[in-house]
Amino acid sequence: xxxxxxxxxxxxxxxxxxxxxxxxxxxxxxxxxxxxxxxxxxxxxxxxxxxxxxxxxxxxxxxxxxxxxxxxxxxxxxxxxxxxxxxxxxxxxxxxxxxxxxxxxxxxxxxxxxxxxxxxxxxxxxxxxxxxxxxxxxxxxxxxxxxxxxxxxxxxxxxxxxxxxxxxxxxxxxxxxxxxxxxxxxxxxxxxxxxxxxxxxxxxxxxxxxxxxxxxxxxxxxxxxxxxxxxxxx
Amino acid sequence: xxxxxxxxxxxxxxxxxxxxxxxxxxxxxxxxxxxxxxxxxxxxxxxxxxxxxxxxxxxxxxxxxxxxxxxxxxxxxxxxxxxxxxxxxxxxxxxxxxxxxxxxxxxxxxxxxxxxxxxxxxxxxxxxxxxxxxxxxxxxxxxxxxxxxxxxxxxxxxxxxxxxxxxxxxxxxxxxxxxxxxxxxxxxxxxxxxxxxxxxxxxxxxxxxxxxxxxxxxxxxxxxxxxxxxxxxx
Numbered sequence: 001x002x003x004x005x006x007x008x009x010x011x012x013x014x015x016x017x018x019x020x021x022x023x024x025x026x027x028x029x030x031x032x033x034x035x036x037x038x039x040x041x042x043x044x045x046x047x048x049x050x051x052x053x054x055x056x057x058x059x060x061x062x063x064x065x066x067x068x069x070x071x072x073x074x075x076x077x078x079x080x081x082x083x084x085x086x087x088x089x090x091x092x093x094x095x096x097x098x099x100x101x102x103x104x105x106x107x108x109x110x111x112x113x114x115x116x117x118x119x120x121x122x123x124x125x126x127x128x129x130x131x132x133x134x135x136x137x138x139x140x141x142x143x144x145x146x147x148x149x150x151x152x153x154x155x156x157x158x159x160x161x162x163x164x165x166x167x168x169x170x171x172x173x174x175x176x177x178x179x180x181x182x183x184x185x186x187x188x189x190x191x192x193x194x195x196x197x198x199x200x201x202x203x204x205x206x207x208x209x210x211x212x213x214x215x216x217x218x219x220x221x222x223x224x225x226x227x228x229x230x231x232x233x234x
Numbered sequence: 235x236x237x238x239x240x241x242x243x244x245x246x247x248x249x250x251x252x253x254x255x256x257x258x259x260x261x262x263x264x265x266x267x268x269x270x271x272x273x274x275x276x277x278x279x280x281x282x283x284x285x286x287x288x289x290x291x292x293x294x295x296x297x298x299x300x301x302x303x304x305x306x307x308x309x310x311x312x313x314x315x316x317x318x319x320x321x322x323x324x325x326x327x328x329x330x331x332x333x334x335x336x337x338x339x340x341x342x343x344x345x346x347x348x349x350x351x352x353x354x355x356x357x358x359x360x361x362x363x364x365x366x367x368x369x370x371x372x373x374x375x376x377x378x379x380x381x382x383x384x385x386x387x388x389x390x391x392x393x394x395x396x397x398x399x400x401x402x403x404x405x406x407x408x409x410x411x412x413x414x415x416x417x418x419x420x421x422x423x424x425x426x427x428x429x430x431x432x433x434x435x436x437x438x439x440x441x442x443x444x445x446x447x448x449x450x451x452x453x454x455x456x457x458x459x460x461x462x463x464x465x466x467x468x
Contacts, residue, residue: 027397029279034272072272
């Protein structure tokens with residue numbers, strides 16, 4: 001039984017669940033995996049806590065992991081990258097193992113593109129400042145390029161916008177603004193691929209044409225969860 | 235906290251969750267409602283049990299309702315119409331209240347189209363034979379027309395197909411086949427609206443042009459859950 005500590009944000013959790021179903025080989029209901037989702041959008045803002053301006057999300061997330069375990073989950077995933085800056089604390093308090101989206105993503109990038117040396121990372125300001133994603137990418141032998149401070153502010157503003165209700169034109173404008181930053185990392189900083197290192201970013205940027213490989217951490221986490229549940233993803 | 239006893243099928247649960255988010259007014263994560271989902275596709279086939287050929291799904295569903303309560307749900311919804319043929323038994327065993335998709339849908343049809351007298355019902359063979367949906371529709375003052383036996387077999391086959399992996403062409407073919415049956419209920423049986431009385435049907439038929447109002451029970455259940463959680467749907 002897969003446990004999903006979700007709601008951070010809810011659209012990212014929905015997208016994770018959709019990718020989990022789409023990547024599970026199935027012709028009837030009973031071929032699918034059992035999944036328990038606690039979508040708790042009331043968890044305090046992760047980025048606010050990471051940049052020192054907000055309440056810790058750890059107690060509510062730890063309570064959520066306990067709730068998932070009580071509901072029968074054997075292990076948990078968290079479709080929110082920023083939350084992973086608190087992973088060591090969460091793992092220490094969780095009654096069930098927690099898969100790391102950071103480790104899954106770093107290994108997935110390395111496996112799919114073994115010759116890559118430098119990647120660009122788009123993520124929340126909290127994730128970037130905490131260094132939580134740079135560490136496993138570096139451990140996988142990858143150099144990491146991040147946006148300049150003014151660009152990073154635009155990335156963070158875009159992520160908060162994605163969490164609201166977007167019209168088609170707004171979505172397109174956000175995609176274009178993010179693509180400009182991603183393309184600069186490629187053209188000027190030597191990034192050979194872009195890691196969408198926040199679960200909201202694939203919601204607008206997964207199919208953007210950036211001219212280099214684009215890694216969707218939500219998709220990688222979904223496929224890793226299927227493997228951890230003992231099945232082969234389709 | 236909204237509890238969702240899901241997985242019957244998983245795509246219907248995904249669609250329910252998507253409609254819940256889309257109908258909740260929100261500009262940031264924290265504006266959304268907490269939702270706990272137990273997506274358990276291993277529940278025995280509801281239609282097989284209803285037509286007398288399969289194991290009862292009640293014990294596993296009752297266990298799921300207990301798991302939702304343990305995880306913190308205040309009430310539950312079940313995005314599977316056929317499962318509602320067992321609702322009285324489930325309610326008797328559930329530690330938390332269970333909203334009925336049948337009652338929600340019958341009231342919703344009546345409220346949105348007060349002048350309707352006759353509706354066509356597309357649903358699983360189990361739902362149709364059990365009469366579970368005809369009763370609340372009749373209680374709302376609506377006459378119900380159902381497909382002829384040969385048509386009903388095609389509706390049931392289509393529902394099982396929707397539960398598998400569909401290509402674009404297959405999806406279109408299923409939609410066309412179902413639309414033929416719906417149009418006959420309108421043209422020959424006097425149906426003034428079509429109730430999509432199975433949570434899989436809106437996945438292919440929600441935007442079909444049938445020339446009469448089409449009611450999506452998944453959408454009606456999502457909006458009712460938002461109301462039951464104390465919010466106004468958008």
